[in-house]
Amino acid sequence: MSCVTEKARIASFGGKLLKLSHNASTTRCEMSFNLYLPPGATDGAAGTVPVLIYLSGLTCTADNCSEKGFFQHGASKKGIAVLYPDTSPRGLNIEGENDSWDFGSGAGFYVDATKAPYSEGYKMYSYVTEELPQTVFQAFPQLDSSRVSITGHSMGGHGALTLFLRNTGKYKSVSAFAPIANPINCPWGQKAFKGYFGEDQQEKWKEHDATELLKKWSGPELDILIDVGTGDNFYKQGQLLPENFQAAADAGGHKGVKIRYQPDYDHSYYTMATFADDHIEHAAKYLK
Amino acid sequence: MSCVTEKARIASFGGKLLKLSHNASTTRCEMSFNLYLPPGATDGAAGTVPVLIYLSGLTCTADNCSEKGFFQHGASKKGIAVLYPDTSPRGLNIEGENDSWDFGSGAGFYVDATKAPYSEGYKMYSYVTEELPQTVFQAFPQLDSSRVSITGHSMGGHGALTLFLRNTGKYKSVSAFAPIANPINCPWGQKAFKGYFGEDQQEKWKEHDATELLKKWSGPELDILIDVGTGDNFYKQGQLLPENFQAAADAGGHKGVKIRYQPDYDHSYYTMATFADDHIEHAAKYLK
Numbered sequence: 333m334s335c336v337t338e339k340a341r342i343a344s345f346g347g348k349l350l351k352l353s354h355n356a357s358t359t360r361c362e363m364s365f366n367l368y369l370p371p372g373a374t375d376g377a378a379g380t381v382p383v384l385i386y387l388s389g390l391t392c393t394a395d396n397c398s399e400k401g402f403f404q405h406g407a408s409k410k411g412i413a414v415l416y417p418d419t420s421p422r423g424l425n426i427e428g429e430n431d432s433w434d435f436g437s438g439a440g441f442y443v444d445a446t447k448a449p450y451s452e453g454y455k456m457y458s459y460v461t462e463e464l465p466q467t468v469f470q471a472f473p474q475l476d477s478s479r480v481s482i483t484g485h486s487m488g489g490h491g492a493l494t495l496f497l498r499n500t501g502k503y504k505s506v507s508a509f510a511p512i513a514n515p516i517n518c519p520w521g522q523k524a525f526k527g528y529f530g531e532d533q534q535e536k537w538k539e540h541d542a543t544e545l546l547k548k549w550s551g552p553e554l555d556i557l558i559d560v561g562t563g564d565n566f567y568k569q570g571q572l573l574p575e576n577f578q579a580a581a582d583a584g585g586h587k588g589v590k591i592r593y594q595p596d597y598d599h600s601y602y603t604m605a606t607f608a609d610d611h612i613e614h615a616a617k618y619l620k
Numbered sequence: 621m622s623c624v625t626e627k628a629r630i631a632s633f634g635g636k637l638l639k640l641s642h643n644a645s646t647t648r649c650e651m652s653f654n655l656y657l658p659p660g661a662t663d664g665a666a667g668t669v670p671v672l673i674y675l676s677g678l679t680c681t682a683d684n685c686s687e688k689g690f691f692q693h694g695a696s697k698k699g700i701a702v703l704y705p706d707t708s709p710r711g712l713n714i715e716g717e718n719d720s721w722d723f724g725s726g727a728g729f730y731v732d733a734t735k736a737p738y739s740e741g742y743k744m745y746s747y748v749t750e751e752l753p754q755t756v757f758q759a760f761p762q763l764d765s766s767r768v769s770i771t772g773h774s775m776g777g778h779g780a781l782t783l784f785l786r787n788t789g790k791y792k793s794v795s796a797f798a799p800i801a802n803p804i805n806c807p808w809g810q811k812a813f814k815g816y817f818g819e820d821q822q823e824k825w826k827e828h829d830a831t832e833l834l835k836k837w838s839g840p841e842l843d844i845l846i847d848v849g850t851g852d853n854f855y856k857q858g859q860l861l862p863e864n865f866q867a868a869a870d871a872g873g874h875k876g877v878k879i880r881y882q883p884d885y886d887h888s889y890y891t892m893a894t895f896a897d898d899h900i901e902h903a904a905k906y907l908k
Contacts, residue, residue: 343851343884345894399688399889563631596631601687606633 336471339364345408346371349398358463359421360453365464366394366416367472370408376474382504382619383413383468383475384612387460387484387491390520391438394418397485400601406612412619413475415468417460419487421453434520435527441515442491443540445528454528457540461495461502481615485509485604486566487520493542493556493577500551504618507557507611509604510564513577514543520571543573546580546589554581555588557614559607561597624759627652633696634659637686646751647709648741653752654682654704658696661762670767670907671701671756672900673791675748675776675783677798678808679726682706685773688889694900700907701763703756705748707775709741722808723815729803730779731828733816742816745828749783749790769903773797773892774854775808781830781844781865788839792906795845795899797892798852801865802831808859831861834868834877842869843876845902847895849885 340351347370356363373381384407386397394416397403407414420440426449429436440456469477482503484492489511496506515521516537525537538544560567560574567574574591581589597603628639635658644651661669672695674685682704685691695702708728714737717724728744757765770791772780777799784794803809804825817824826832848855848862855862862879869877885891 342886342888342890343849343882343894344890348884349890402690402693402893405690405693405893561631594631596636598630600630602630602632602637605690605693606631 336467344368345404347404347408348374349404351394354467356459356463358455358459361421361423363421363459363464364394364418366398367468368398368404368407368414368416369472370411370413373411373413373474378473379476379478381411381413381475382479382481383415384615384619385415385417385460385480385482385492385503387417387442387482387488388419389484389486389488390419391433392419392488393438396601397604400605402605402608403612406609410612410616410620412612412616415464417464420456424453426450426452435523439487439524441487441524441528441540442495443525443528446533446536447528447530450528457495460491461499479504479619481505481619483507483509483611483615484511486572486599487512489513489558490515490521490542494540494545497542497545497549498539505555505615507614509559509607509611510561510567510572510599511542511558511574511577512572513558514541514573516541516544517576518571518573543576543580546577546584546586549584549586553588554586556590557611558589558591559594559597559603559610560591561594561599561603563596564599564603566599624755632656633692635692635696636662637692639682642755644747644751646743646747649709649711651709651747651752652682652706654686655756655760656686656692656695656702656704657760658699658701661699661701664762666761667764667766669699669701669763670769670792671703671763672903672907673703673705673748673768673770673780675705675730675770675772675779676707677772677774677776678707679721680707680776681726684889685892688893690893690896691900694897698900698904698908700900700904701760703752705752708744712741714738714740723811727775727812729775729812729816729828730783731813731816734821734824735816735818738816745783748779749787767792767907769793769907771795771797771899771903772799774860774887775800777801777846778803778809778830782828782833785830785833785837786827793843793903795902797847797895797899798849798855798860798887799830799846799862799865800860801846802829802861804829804832805864806859806861831864831868834865834872834874837872837874841876842874844878845899846877846879847882847885847891847898848879849882849887849891851884852887852891854887
């Protein structure tokens, strides 16, 4: 029996976008998520459909990118399912969790908090790497758990890069839009890691910093696609720091790290929509 | 000097989406609208860029389709500008204009109201057919005022069909998503026409009813593309009545009226996003 509740099934680009939820033990609450099944994949044979996980940015739910990111367009053509998780636990009633737009609710940062009170439920790393995929692969056997790629935007770009770099071989490929590429050195990341890990846990911080992880990378040759808009105010404010990630790539000789600076593009879903097909194409190279 | 104020310029699919406003005399208020300029069209030579007008549905502003409709994807490839008007005057402070989601604000129905108090400002027919294009073609001389097509969704599909059928030759082509195709026979249309024209103005009602206008059509051969989702609850509730429009087309021998019933698709922007490229293609046949 599936422990997933289907709340809506929406026709989209020849496939179906499912709005789903389940009771998650890692995050101690009901978690909503969306799953796009491409044409023919609503009841396909077991293990036939690869999956791209899309991690959203600050303040977002699973719905934002499902509506505005245009990933279904390319995923439909390539026969790839897209899994859109939420960005944090919801409704845990932890004091202060709804006070900021860049910390707590909608801002789980894809880490397992170790500092109280957030250590009770803010376990988005375990949720996204383990509990959610286990739940989804059980409920949708047509999906292929051995062919999974990951991408994301902003905080979700940080999530995609760090989950990929921390779990060699788990994901077939990674890409990112405007990722928070060096969180230990930007205000968003420092605030989050202080709150979730504690100010004195610098080694822990580095374990969830894409630039630090890249410095230590010893896995196979990397092929990472990153798009950053030159009109992105958060890039200009130093929240993203892709240049630090590039420097680490250069120092390590990782020639497959490709950061494309897209002229005038901003931090919004208009940017994702424009380049979504490219990121689907990047994932499809490894998923098909 | 342009009387258009630019509020934002957003990179999208290689072109720019401009968020604009102007003081409109027909509607007696400041009107917001969006204009997508495809690649190379931000400062192109005079009269080189054709225009597709997209009319939105109930409750929408110019932003909804700009973000979720993905017309920019196809318009970028075809070199077509997309003009997104608002759906009503705003802030006129007419008693009751904000009481309903399907009448008044956000629900101008693309008619010129003749009944008080809405006759003071609710002139969306004149606004969309005359004042807005005049303003836009003056401010953006790269646009070609002789190559304009029209499309729209729901109330905006009604608008597209009626503006096309009332103005022979003004628009090069027309298409619609889930149009209110026979408003004099559905609750939405009856409520709107009662409020904007008066209950006893049946002849006036017919002048803004696509099915009635089709019965009287004596212009060139028609080529109209309409998409309706079979999972559209408003279609099921009899608000759209595309079957009446089809019957009028069949009776008049208008074989070019093509209504596609798309299985499972609903009334949302997921449907528009899926078929936007087809409607751009339809317009491009006549605009290029």
